[in-house]
Amino acid sequence: PTVRFNCPTCRRALEGTRADFPALPFCSVRCRSADLGSWLNESFRISTPASDEDLDSGMPTTGSPPPSEKN
Numbered sequence: 001p002t003v004r005f006n007c008p009t010c011r012r013a014l015e016g017t018r019a020d021f022p023a024l025p026f027c028s029v030r031c032r033s034a035d036l037g038s039w040l041n042e043s044f045r046i047s048t049p050a051s052d053e054d055l056d057s058g059m060p061t062t063g064s065p066p067p068s069e070k071n
Helices: 029-040 052-057
Strands: 002-006 013-017
Touching: none
Parallel strands: none
Antiparallel strands: 002 013
């Protein structure tokens, strides 16, 4: 199947098979390495610490409430 995506580093719009882009979600190893370097240099940061409640409820999903809010 064909995938379409934008590289999170260089923002190029790309289309092809997963085999064409072994560094997905990046377009290349260079962009993947640049992203890793930004994390290691602390250019990227998570803005708020995760609370115990966040960890217990898991990742939010669009359109459905977290498990703790379901009846």
